[in-house]
């Protein structure tokens with residue numbers, strides 16, 4: 001059974017009642033259905049809520065606390081992407097820290113890959129720390145903590161971060 005609940009910030013979420021369920025949930029701080037800067041072409045950006053890194057100068061400090069944002073099922077996150085699939089070339093997983101919710105991230109990456117869209121992962125972890133099953137599902141990974149003193153005011157946000165293009169031809173991606 002589902003009930004629709006409105007949160008303080010006006011977002012709606014579906015709540016389940018009764019019985020056990022093994023749904024995977026993801027805590028999301030924000031969604032941008034029209035980004036031109038987070039991925040290739042028109043990009044749907046998913047801002048995960050919660051990050052352990054706490055980098056000095058973080059651009060999205062509101063996404064650091066794990067108790068913020070709203071809880072969604074994978075289906076709820078995917079539905080607007082599926083409905084407007086032909087608008088998009090890519091989906092960005094950004095935050096906050098997507099890798100701090102690895103089970104949900106993995107499921108979303110799988111679903112987005114099934115749609116044939118690129119998957120861009122922004123993480124404060126180093127590339128070597130990313131679980132292989134997640135790494136293998138990404139098209140592009142921007143890896144490493146943000147270091148204010150190394151800020152580029154561009155892409156990537158600080159010069160220590162590594163940009164890994166994991167699909168053929170992506171070195172010519174216009175975002176760079």
Ligand code: SF4
Pocket residue numbers: 051052053054055057058059060061063064095096097123124125145146
């Ligand atoms: S890893 Fe990213 S989201 Fe987390 S604190 Fe650092 S800059 Fe902010």
